[in-house]
Amino acid sequence: MGLSYFENVGYFLRNCNGKTLRYDQACLQIITNEQLSFWSQYEECEDCILLKTADLNHTGDVVIETFSPLRYLVQNEQGRSCNGTYAFGEFGQYSLNLTNGWPAECQPRTFGQVARRSLFLSLIGICLSSVDVSWCDVRLPGVLQRLAAMYLIVGALECAFMRTSQNMTPGRSLFRDITAGWQQWLATTLLVAIQICITLTVSAPGCPRGYSGPGGLHRTALGDFTLQNCTGGIAGYIDRLILGTSHLYKGGRYRDVYHTKLPYDPEGVLGVLSGVLVVQAGAHATRIMLAYNHARARIMRWVFWSIVFGISGGGLCMFSKEGGPIPVNKPLWSVSYCLVTSSMAFFIQAVLYFLVDLKNKWGGRPLYYAGQNALFLYIGSELLKRHFPLHWHISAPSHSQLLATHAAAMLMWLAVGVALYKKRIFIAL
Numbered sequence: 001m002g003l004s005y006f007e008n009v010g011y012f013l014r015n016c017n018g019k020t021l022r023y024d025q026a027c028l029q030i031i032t033n034e035q036l037s038f039w040s041q042y043e044e045c046e047d048c049i050l051l052k053t054a055d056l057n058h059t060g061d062v063v064i065e066t067f068s069p070l071r072y073l074v075q076n077e078q079g080r081s082c083n084g085t086y087a088f089g090e091f092g093q094y095s096l097n098l099t100n101g102w103p104a105e106c107q108p109r110t111f112g113q114v115a116r117r118s119l120f121l122s123l124i125g126i127c128l129s130s131v132d133v134s135w136c137d138v139r140l141p142g143v144l145q146r147l148a149a150m151y152l153i154v155g156a157l158e159c160a161f162m163r164t165s166q167n168m169t170p171g172r173s174l175f176r177d178i179t180a181g182w183q184q185w186l187a188t189t190l191l192v193a194i195q196i197c198i199t200l201t202v203s204a205p206g207c208p209r210g211y212s213g214p215g216g217l218h219r220t221a222l223g224d225f226t227l228q229n230c231t232g233g234i235a236g237y238i239d240r241l242i243l244g245t246s247h248l249y250k251g252g253r254y255r256d257v258y259h260t261k262l263p264y265d266p267e268g269v270l271g272v273l274s275g276v277l278v279v280q281a282g283a284h285a286t287r288i289m290l291a292y293n294h295a296r297a298r299i300m301r302w303v304f305w306s307i308v309f310g311i312s313g314g315g316l317c318m319f320s321k322e323g324g325p326i327p328v329n330k331p332l333w334s335v336s337y338c339l340v341t342s343s344m345a346f347f348i349q350a351v352l353y354f355l356v357d358l359k360n361k362w363g364g365r366p367l368y369y370a371g372q373n374a375l376f377l378y379i380g381s382e383l384l385k386r387h388f389p390l391h392w393h394i395s396a397p398s399h400s401q402l403l404a405t406h407a408a409a410m411l412m413w414l415a416v417g418v419a420l421y422k423k424r425i426f427i428a429l
Contacts, residue, residue, distance in 0.1 A: 017061035026064045026092040032056055035077050044068035066090045114155030117429045121148035128382045140247045141267040149272045154279040157184045176291040181284055188280040195273035204237035212332055216258030232264040235332055239268040271333030281342040285349055295358045299350045306346035313339030369417040376427040377413050
């Protein structure tokens with residue numbers, strides 16, 4: 001049972017079956033047309049049995065405490081059930097539909113919802129990255145567009161292969177997270193392998209095989225003047241061929257350094273295949289939450305995968321900036337870059353879970369406030385990043401002055417996030 005099995009239908013309501021929700025409470029509506037029993041227990045109650053919370057023979061509401069993730073089990077008269085663990089949000093209004101016609105089984109998010117969200121993200125990204133241009137010059141790739149593409153691929157894999165709670169009961173098995181997601185990882189590995197093969201074996205016209213550098217003046221001091229039109233290697237060539245040079249990113253410091261003639265977009269097509277690895281790693285981090293119900297087991301798995309990803313990425317680049325068969329390259333989203341960043345993310349997840357959820361040393365603020373309206377804050381910062389008071393002109397600014405102005409803008413947007421949270425306003429796709 002993953003996060004996508006529950007649908008939060010609104011934060012603005014404060015009632016639940018005639019009861020007014022107080023702080024640290026949410027409302028769960030269980031939609032059913034048969035006799036069901038709902039059993040639950042809070043994760044904070046370590047090694048405690050589940051207790052019967054409600055008996056239902058029709059659609060009904062249950063008040064849930066949100067101070068701790070909830071372990072639950074829904075069972076029908078025939079003994080068939082679904083179970084899992086879920087962290088409900090304060091004042092959330094959740095709906096769980098169990099009327100599909102296969103008995104008490106939790107309903108996954110449909111692929112249509114994933115596709116719709118990906119489409120909206122792409123459209124928003126195109127609008128944000130195209131200022132003062134006509135359609136002939138609009139930039140098609142971009143940060144949100146790449147996130148949308150990777151989210152679409154991983155979302156499709158999850159819709160196709162996600163295990164139901166009957167097949168993924170939380171426990172202590174060392175390989176439970178792997179057995180629950182091996183099909184997704186197999187497909188992801190195939191996509192990454194395709195990216196690697198294209199990058200290392202296919203050459204752009206007039207360029208050496210496997211070249212993925214900036215082109216221009218690169219290697220001219222060694223007497224090699226054949227790379228002037230090889231910016232980005234095969235990745236750059238694919239983007240220019242499919243999207244056209246006028247629809248790619250026009251900036252980049254490499255243009256000034258290497259005096260390149262051809263444009264290259266750091267959010268191009270080929271990098272989506274390797275970037276899927278990062279999104280799949282995030283899905284796996286959540287899968288670990290579902291497969292293991294003990295904090296120590298979760299932390300150990302996150303640290304384990306952090307080490308595996310870190311060593312793999314470091315090995316590909318020989319633990320150096322520009323060495324190895326696949327150097328760390330952010331503009332290309334090279335496989336080594338994706339592995340190293342995923343390793344860092346797993347480790348940070350383990351540390352934050354230890355401090356926030358296990359030891360209660362920190363409540364997760366202000367990250368929590370910003371995360372509630374992350375997309376809105378991103379769009380707002382992109383639209384207003386050149387406007388006062390979020391930005392003010394400084395003639396000949398130093399690095400410290402730029403840092404101070406950007407930090408001030410960040411604090412202002414954080415204040416906006418806090419204000420939206422206090423007013424119970426949550427804007428999402």
